[in-house]
Amino acid sequence: MFDLIITTGLRANTFLLIGVGIVACFAAGRIWRRFGSREFPTRAQATSLVLIVIILMIGLLIGRRPDWDEIEHIHTAWLMHQGLIPYSDFFQNHPPGLWLLLSPIMDILPKNGMICDFIRTLALALSGCILWVSIRLARHLWHERGTGLMVTLLVLGQAVSLELYNLRPDLLANLLALGGVWCLFAGNSSRRFLGAGLLMGIAFSITPRLWFLFPWILLWLFWEALRGMHCWRQVAAFAGGAIGGLIPLALYLFSNSLTKDFVHWTYLFNISGDFVAKGHFPLVVTGLAAWGCIDAMRSSNPENRARVNLLVFGFILSAACYTVQPNHDLQYGQQFFGFLAAVLAAGPAVYIVRRLIIPGRMTAILLALAFVLWQPLQAIQHWVRDGGYLRGRAEIARLMEIADGESVVCVPPGHPIFAANATFLSHPWQLYYWLDRPDVRIPLKGIAADIIQSKPVIILDRPLEGRPALIDILKQKKIITLDEYETLRDFLASNYELIDIGFHKYWVRRNRLD
Numbered sequence: 106m107f108d109l110i111i112t113t114g115l116r117a118n119t120f121l122l123i124g125v126g127i128v129a130c131f132a133a134g135r136i137w138r139r140f141g142s143r144e145f146p147t148r149a150q151a152t153s154l155v156l157i158v159i160i161l162m163i164g165l166l167i168g169r170r171p172d173w174d175e176i177e178h179i180h181t182a183w184l185m186h187q188g189l190i191p192y193s194d195f196f197q198n199h200p201p202g203l204w205l206l207l208s209p210i211m212d213i214l215p216k217n218g219m220i221c222d223f224i225r226t227l228a229l230a231l232s233g234c235i236l237w238v239s240i241r242l243a244r245h246l247w248h249e250r251g252t253g254l255m256v257t258l259l260v261l262g263q264a265v266s267l268e269l270y271n272l273r274p275d276l277l278a279n280l281l282a283l284g285g286v287w288c289l290f291a292g293n294s295s296r297r298f299l300g301a302g303l304l305m306g307i308a309f310s311i312t313p314r315l316w317f318l319f320p321w322i323l324l325w326l327f328w329e330a331l332r333g334m335h336c337w338r339q340v341a342a343f344a345g346g347a348i349g350g351l352i353p354l355a356l357y358l359f360s361n362s363l364t365k366d367f368v369h370w371t372y373l374f375n376i377s378g379d380f381v382a383k384g385h386f387p388l389v390v391t392g393l394a395a396w397g398c399i400d401a402m403r404s405s406n407p408e409n410r411a412r413v414n415l416l417v418f419g420f421i422l423s424a425a426c427y428t429v430q431p432n433h434d435l436q437y438g439q440q441f442f443g444f445l446a447a448v449l450a451a452g453p454a455v456y457i458v459r460r461l462i463i464p465g466r467m468t469a470i471l472l473a474l475a476f477v478l479w480q481p482l483q484a485i486q487h488w489v490r491d492g493g494y495l496r497g498r499a500e501i502a503r504l505m506e507i508a509d510g511e512s513v514v515c516v517p518p519g520h521p522i523f524a525a526n527a528t529f530l531s532h533p534w535q536l537y538y539w540l541d542r543p544d545v546r547i548p549l550k551g552i553a554a555d556i557i558q559s560k561p562v563i564i565l566d567r568p569l570e571g572r573p574a575l576i577d578i579l580k581q582k583k584i585i586t587l588d589e590y591e592t593l594r595d596f597l598a599s600n601y602e603l604i605d606i607g608f609h610k611y612w613v614r615r616n617r618l619d
Contacts (some may be wrong), residue, residue, distance in 0.1 A: 165269060170493030192367065197370060197547075200310055222353050232276060236444075241285070282315055286301070287323070289502055290415065293339065301322070427439055510523075537578075
């Protein structure tokens with residue numbers, strides 16, 4: 106069954122903000138109608154849009170509470186910096202590329218709440234680099250004034266669904282992948298194909314979700330060969346670069362005897378379960394991108410046809426890859442598609458804006474702009490009202506202060522980043538989605554004895570809001586016996602105090618509270 110979900114970003118509980126936005130748009134429209142120009146973008150328009158971008162970036166920086174992905178990946182990099190090996194010493198189901206890059210800088214990172222600022226800033230910096238590459242692609246595709254602004258607005262309109270604020274391997278991988286596309290877009294020399302293969306090989310070693318990169322490029326080259334392009338040398342250069350990009354990962358896996366574990370946890374484990382056909386496609390960007398594909402193919406000259414075909418093939422294959430994937434992985438395949446769609450949508454967006462810039466219609470432009478940016482604006486106002494980021498930041502800082510180098514039993518986001526795990530438990534999905542799997546259950550056997558023996562300084566009581574307590578889950582899933590459950594409960598009551606820190610409750614060892 107194919108379930109296509111088109112999202113607009115509008116919600117029923119935002120009528121008040123919609124009214125305020127309409128009033129603001131009409132007021133701004135009258136000002137721009139008086140002092141504006143038919144040319145797009147004017148200096149006033151560009152300045153206003155830049156201010157909107159700055160406000161949105163600040164909102165993304167300090168809006169949403171720290172996510173478990175952010176805490177998980179920086180904590181994993183720290184574990185590797187301590188000499189631990191993923192998959193064997195602690196649970197993970199991602200490739201180690203991002204952690205290997207972050208591991209060398211662990212000693213210089215702040216060991217307080219500023220670590221959350223660093224994580225969020227790094228994510229937004231990577232997102233900014235991806236946006237810059239996307240703008241370069243769009244300008245070379247459309248050759249229209251205002252294309253860069255349109256790409257920026259279309260990307261920011263997807264800021265929440267693309268998780269531009271969230272430090273995940275996908276951000277770095279998509280930056281490298283789009284860098285590879287730029288290499289191919291800028292010329293057809295063998296050196297550029299070698300560079301593209303190298304960047305895409307590294308990207309694939311960081312996240313396997315970009316597996317479609319290789320069939321995409323090979324299909325495109327085959328298509329161009331049918332059009333008369335002599336591409337065997339380019340195919341060889343691209344393949345050589347891709348192999349070179351995978352070599353660092355292969356060396357790390359072989360040197361640590363991790364090949365079997367890596368294949369199991371990052372491929373077999375992640376693709377297990379039901380595959381579904383479902384995609385959450387943003388209405389505005391997807392529609393404009395489809396228009397852009399048709400328009401670019403109709404208007405391109407023979408010299409640029411190869412570039413246009415490259416982007417069109419990528420748009421189709423990335424959409425297909427994003428649509429059909431494991432049921433638990435639905436929200437993570439959208440980034441590359443979203444950025445590529447913004448590139449293709451920029452040309453039609455500029456055309457629409459220019460058609461609207463006639464006397465009395467500037468308000469319509471601002472209303473359209475508000476519609477495109479409504480999802481991130483609505484999300485940011487909710488986050489700011491919730492106070493999530495500052496509260497979550499204070500929670501992480503307090504946990505690191507209490508832990509002070511001792512081991513803990515916690516899972517992100519409620520985890521002191523620079524603290525070792527007393528058990529194999531390190532991820533909330535181990536408890537809530539995968540605990541029925543033997544490969545997840547077996548390493549957790551004996552967790553009660555491990556907790557009692559190690560006497561960790563902090564034990565997270567309830568990993569996810571609205572879910573049962575940790576020891577109750579372990580009992581329900583028969584990870585621990587009834588006797589172990591009662592022993593563990595008495596151990597906690599005798600040695601720990603249950604306190605609220607931030608968004609969660611924690612069992613904190615009493616001698617640390619004295």
